[in-house]
Amino acid sequence: MNELLFENNNEIRKSENGVSLESASTRSIHAELRTQSDTKLGSFNASVDYVDDSNPFGSSTAERVRKIMEDSRKKTIVVFLEMLSEISWKDFEVFLSETEKLSVPHVKNMMKYAMRWGCGEMYCSDEIVNYPKSRKKQSVMNCISKLCQYFDYTYSTEFQAEWIKFLHQKRQTWAVASVNVTPKTKFNIYKNWSKKQFLDNCSKLGQTKKSNLKFSTWVKFVYTTGLRPDEAMRAFNEHDEICDGKVMELFWHRRNKHAHAVYCHPELHKVLKKHKFHISQNSGSHYKIVNSRTVGCEVRFLRKVNFTKNCDLSVELANFMQGTASSLRERVYFLGDMHKLYEKWVALDWL
Numbered sequence: 001m002n003e004l005l006f007e008n009n010n011e012i013r014k015s016e017n018g019v020s021l022e023s024a025s026t027r028s029i030h031a032e033l034r035t036q037s038d039t040k041l042g043s044f045n046a047s048v049d050y051v052d053d054s055n056p057f058g059s060s061t062a063e064r065v066r067k068i069m070e071d072s073r074k075k076t077i078v079v080f081l082e083m084l085s086e087i088s089w090k091d092f093e094v095f096l097s098e099t100e101k102l103s104v105p106h107v108k109n110m111m112k113y114a115m116r117w118g119c120g121e122m123y124c125s126d127e128i129v130n131y132p133k134s135r136k137k138q139s140v141m142n143c144i145s146k147l148c149q150y151f152d153y154t155y156s157t158e159f160q161a162e163w164i165k166f167l168h169q170k171r172q173t174w175a176v177a178s179v180n181v182t183p184k185t186k187f188n189i190y191k192n193w194s195k196k197q198f199l200d201n202c203s204k205l206g207q208t209k210k211s212n213l214k215f216s217t218w219v220k221f222v223y224t225t226g227l228r229p230d231e232a233m234r235a236f237n238e239h240d241e242i243c244d245g246k247v248m249e250l251f252w253h254r255r256n257k258h259a260h261a262v263y264c265h266p267e268l269h270k271v272l273k274k275h276k277f278h279i280s281q282n283s284g285s286h287y288k289i290v291n292s293r294t295v296g297c298e299v300r301f302l303r304k305v306n307f308t309k310n311c312d313l314s315v316e317l318a319n320f321m322q323g324t325a326s327s328l329r330e331r332v333y334f335l336g337d338m339h340k341l342y343e344k345w346v347a348l349d350w351l
C-alpha cells in the first residue's frame with residue numbers, strides 16, 4: 001500500500017515537473033499583475049514541496065486530489081498557449097463574424113483584445129482573477145472565451161469547459177453593472193429622462209445641417225424602433241427594402257438575440273425615403289457625433305425608453321417588438337396586431 005502511494009506520488013511529481021510554469025506565463029500586457037501572480041504561484045509550489053518532503057508517502061487525500069486537478073489544468077493551459085502561439089488570426093476573424101455572427105464593431109474589438117493585447121495569455125491565470133473589476137475586464141474575459149470557442153470548434157478541444165470551470169471556482173462573474181451603474185442610478189437616469197431635452201439634444205447633433213438631419217434621424221430611429229444599436233444601424237441602412245411605410249419586418253436572429261418587427265415612425269419614414277441615408281459601421285466615426293454626452297444618455301438606453309412607452313399600447317406587443325416573444329404563433333399573431341394598432345402607436349406622442 002505504501003509502495004503504491006509512493007509510486008503515485010512520484011507520478012504526480014513527474015507530471016508537475018513536466019509542465020513548465022515558465023511556458024505557461026509568457027508575455028504579458030500587465031507586468032505588474034504578472035509579478036503578483038508569479039509570486040503566488042511560487043509560494044504555492046513551495047508549500048507543496050514542503051508537504052512532500054516532510055511526508056514522502058503523501059499528504060492528505062484532499063491535498064493529493066487538489067494537486068492532480070491543478071496539474072491537469074496546468075497541462076490544459078500549456079496546450080492552449082501553444083495553440084495560441086500558432087493561431088491564424090484571419091481564420092479567427094472569420095470565425096467571429098461568420099460562425100459566431102458577431103457585429104462588425106464587436107469583431108473589431110475582439111480582434112484588438114486578442115491580437116494586439118494578447119489577452120489569450122491570461123487563460124485560467126491568476127492575472128485574470130486579480131484584474132480590477134471593470135468593463136475592460138469583461139472584454140478580456142469575453143475575448144478569452146471567444147478564443148476557447150474557436151479552438152473547440154476547429155480542433156474539438158475542451159478549453160471553454162475548463163475556462164468556465166475555472167471562472168466558477170474563482171468566483172469570477174461577468175457582471176460589471178455593479179461597479180459603474182447600479183440599478184439605482186439606472187432608475188435615476190430613467191426618472192430624469194425627458195423627451196423635450198432629448199429632442200433638444202438631437203437638434204444640436206453634427207456640424208452641418210445635412211449631418212444634423214442624418215444623425216438626429218438615426219438617434220430618433222433608435223428611440224422609436226427600440227432596436228439594439230447594431231440592429232437599428234442595419235435597419236436604418238436597409239430601410240427602403242424592409243419598410244412598407246408602417247411596419248418593418250426584420251425577423252433577424254443572432255445567437256440568442258432576436259429582432260422581429262418594429263414600427264416606422266411616419267416622420268422618420270419620410271426623411272429616410274427622401275434622403276436614403278447610410279451610416280458606415282466600419283469607421284465608427286458616428287460615435288464622435290452620437291454619444292452619451294451629445295444625446296444626454298447612452299444610445300442603447302433609448303431601447304428601454306421605447307419599451308416603457310410601447311407598454312402603454314400593449315405589454316405583449318412591446319415584448320414582441322423588443323424581440324423577446326419567440327414562438328411562431330406569437331409572431332404571426334402580433335404582426336397582424338401591429339398593423340391594426342399602427343394609428344394608436346403613432347398617437348403615443350413620440351417626437
Ligand SMILES: [Zn+2]
Pocket residue numbers: 239243244245246264265268269272
Ligand atoms: Zn419606413
